[in-house]
Amino acid sequence: MSAATGTPAPPALEPARQAPQGPRLLATVGALLRKELLVELRRLESVPAMTLFALSTFVVFHFALNRGSVEGDLAAGVLWVTLLFAAILGVNRLFVADADQGGFDAFLLAPVERTALLLAKALTLLAYLVALELIAVPAFSILLLGPPLGPALPGLLATLALADIGVAVIGTLVAALAVRTSARDLLGPPLGPALPGLLATLALADIGVAVIGTLVAALAVRTSARDLLGPLLALPLFVPIVIGAARCTEPLLVLGHRGDPPARWLATLGVYDLIFGLIAYALFDFLLED
Amino acid sequence: MYGKGLRALSIATLATMATALALVFFYAPIEAEQGFLQKIFYVHVPLAIVSLCGFVLGGLLAIVHLRTRDPRWDIRSYVAIHMSLIFGLATLITGSIWAKGSWGHWWVWDEPTLVSFLIVFLLYVTYQPLRFAIEDPERQGRYASVFAVTAGAFVPLNFIAVRMSTAFVHPRVLGSTSNLPGPMALTFLVSLLAMALLYATLCKYELTAKHTRAQLRALRRRLTGEARDGRAAARSAAPSAVPAATRATGAPRPAGHTARAG
Numbered sequence: 001m002s003a004a005t006g007t008p009a010p011p012a013l014e015p016a017r018q019a020p021q022g023p024r025l026l027a028t029v030g031a032l033l034r035k036e037l038l039v040e041l042r043r044l045e046s047v048p049a050m051t052l053f054a055l056s057t058f059v060v061f062h063f064a065l066n067r068g069s070v071e072g073d074l075a076a077g078v079l080w081v082t083l084l085f086a087a088i089l090g091v092n093r094l095f096v097a098d099a100d101q102g103g104f105d106a107f108l109l110a111p112v113e114r115t116a117l118l119l120a121k122a123l124t125l126l127a128y129l130v131a132l133e134l135i136a137v138p139a140f141s142i143l144l145l146g147p148p149l150g151p152a153l154p155g156l157l158a159t160l161a162l163a164d165i166g167v168a169v170i171g172t173l174v175a176a177l178a179v180r181t182s183a184r185d186l187l188g189p190p191l192g193p194a195l196p197g198l199l200a201t202l203a204l205a206d207i208g209v210a211v212i213g214t215l216v217a218a219l220a221v222r223t224s225a226r227d228l229l230g231p232l233l234a235l236p237l238f239v240p241i242v243i244g245a246a247r248c249t250e251p252l253l254v255l256g257h258r259g260d261p262p263a264r265w266l267a268t269l270g271v272y273d274l275i276f277g278l279i280a281y282a283l284f285d286f287l288l289e290d
Numbered sequence: 291m292y293g294k295g296l297r298a299l300s301i302a303t304l305a306t307m308a309t310a311l312a313l314v315f316f317y318a319p320i321e322a323e324q325g326f327l328q329k330i331f332y333v334h335v336p337l338a339i340v341s342l343c344g345f346v347l348g349g350l351l352a353i354v355h356l357r358t359r360d361p362r363w364d365i366r367s368y369v370a371i372h373m374s375l376i377f378g379l380a381t382l383i384t385g386s387i388w389a390k391g392s393w394g395h396w397w398v399w400d401e402p403t404l405v406s407f408l409i410v411f412l413l414y415v416t417y418q419p420l421r422f423a424i425e426d427p428e429r430q431g432r433y434a435s436v437f438a439v440t441a442g443a444f445v446p447l448n449f450i451a452v453r454m455s456t457a458f459v460h461p462r463v464l465g466s467t468s469n470l471p472g473p474m475a476l477t478f479l480v481s482l483l484a485m486a487l488l489y490a491t492l493c494k495y496e497l498t499a500k501h502t503r504a505q506l507r508a509l510r511r512r513l514t515g516e517a518r519d520g521r522a523a524a525r526s527a528a529p530s531a532v533p534a535a536t537r538a539t540g541a542p543r544p545a546g547h548t549a550r551a552g
Contacts, residue, residue, distance in 0.1 A: 215436075219433055219436060220420070222429075222433075223420060223423030223424050223433075224423045225419065225422075225423040226423075228419070229419060229420055229423060232416045232419070233413070233416050235412075236409050236410070236412045236413035236444075236448075237440075237444060239409050239448065240447060240452075243451050243452065243455045247455065265454075268450075268451060279439065279440055279443055283356075283436045283439060283440065286356055286433075286435070286436050287432075287433065287436060289429075
């Protein structure tokens with residue numbers, strides 16, 4: 001595949017290819033990511049919409065299931081369906097500004113690796129998902145999750161403090177914020193054992209959603225029916241992620257915490273991420289050619 | 291170029307199909323548990339296997355298309371997926387009939403093969419809308435190939451994931467040929483061969499039809515000039531074979547056309 005992705009490069013790119021690729025690529029990704037987050041911060045479009053959607057979906061689930069609280073496999077299912085449908089909203093908007101306002105053209109004119117756009121967009125989506133989970137998972141624990149919140153409050157504050165430290169570490173670890181609050185409310189005092197599992201599950205599932213979502217968004221954005229095609233393409237591709245993530249989360253959301261997520265499901269999620277990461281890497285250039 | 295061997299292939303398909311049906315109804319024994327109903331197995335399972343292989347084949351052809359940029363590979367990929375969709379629909383219908391007959395429900399969620407097939411089918415149903423939503427034919431082919439490769443890789447992965455997630459409630463006696471008794475296995479293999487031949491023949495027919503139509507269009511254009519060719523530019527989900535046809539015939543474009551274009 002690398003031969004195929006290398007050949008269509010126009011001659012103008014040649015000088016750039018001579019330079020060492022690693023740092024240049026990272027710098028490009030950094031610049032693009034900064035641009036994306038800046039635009040989102042100024043327009044406040046995707047993340048608030050995703051969050052509001054998730055909250056309304058919890059309400060809908062409350063009435064549809066006719067239950068005040070959920071736990072176990074039902075809780076895992078409700079949480080993941082909501083997160084994925086909210087993610088679809090973000091996926092739909094991911095490339096719209098680039099397609100409508102010439103961002104693609106500008107990017108293609110720049111002498112940089114095209115993979116940088118894939119990486120930057122996937123990271124952007126990852127950031128959206130983390131921001132979404134920061135609000136949606138605590139809201140889920142408040143609105144729908146079984147155990148009462150009152151006795152959990154000191155722990156919640158402690159978790160937030162812990163999470164603040166987490167923010168300082170690395171981007172992916174930020175997912176811990178959302179995870180920790182929910183885990184705290186759920187599991188009561190013995191917080192420790194469930195944390196790595198939930199964290200790993202959320203991280204792996206987020207990566208898969210981000211990669212596939214970016215690919216699908218790029219595929220759909222320049223078609224005349226992009227708002228319709230995006231979800232239709234993305235949902236079947238997300239199904240294995242839902243299966244893996246729900247199976248991983250289920251033992252963590254049971255009232256009496258039943259143990260870690262099954263290793264084989266974590267491995268499945270990881271392999272799925274890896275394969276679709278490679279596919280997206282191999283195919284993304286073809287979507288940017290004109 | 292595509293029409294060659296079509297007659298022989300059609301006859302071979304008909305003969306194999308007839309043999310397979312004869313074997314199914316007169317040779318293969320009646321299954322003890324399900325009785326006559328089990329015969330649908332010889333239609334349903336080959337349909338499913340051929341359909342899935344066709345989806346993966348479409349992805350492989352799309353890889354060739356992306357590497358060579360030859361629109362002929364795009365047409366082949368399109369035809370492979372198009373035909374697999376039809377076979378897939380037939381699979382879902384026969385599967386539903388079988389499920390109703392043997393388990394009493396039109397649809398069961400604890401049969402992993404059924405569920406993963408539905409997911410794959412739902413994904414591929416978006417293939418033609420995706421094509422239809424892109425006007426530029428070159429980009430249409432390129433995007434469709436990207437989709438075909440992604441979805442082709444998704445097919446086996448999805449099956450593994452769904453199968454892992456489901457407890458084996460139903461004994462999978464009919465899942466593979468390894469534990470079928472001899473006559474049943476033979477009948478199944480002949481049916482599978484017949485279905486594969488049917489798939490190949492139908493694909494070849496569609497390719498031939500597309501090729502012929504493109505040739506006809508090219509000839510008509512040469513005869514009347516570009517003016518009458520408005521219909522050819524209409525948006526379509528199906529790739530048009532025009533560039534391949536002009537290259538195949540090697541005909542120089544009419545002088546009037548080049549003068550107007552310049």
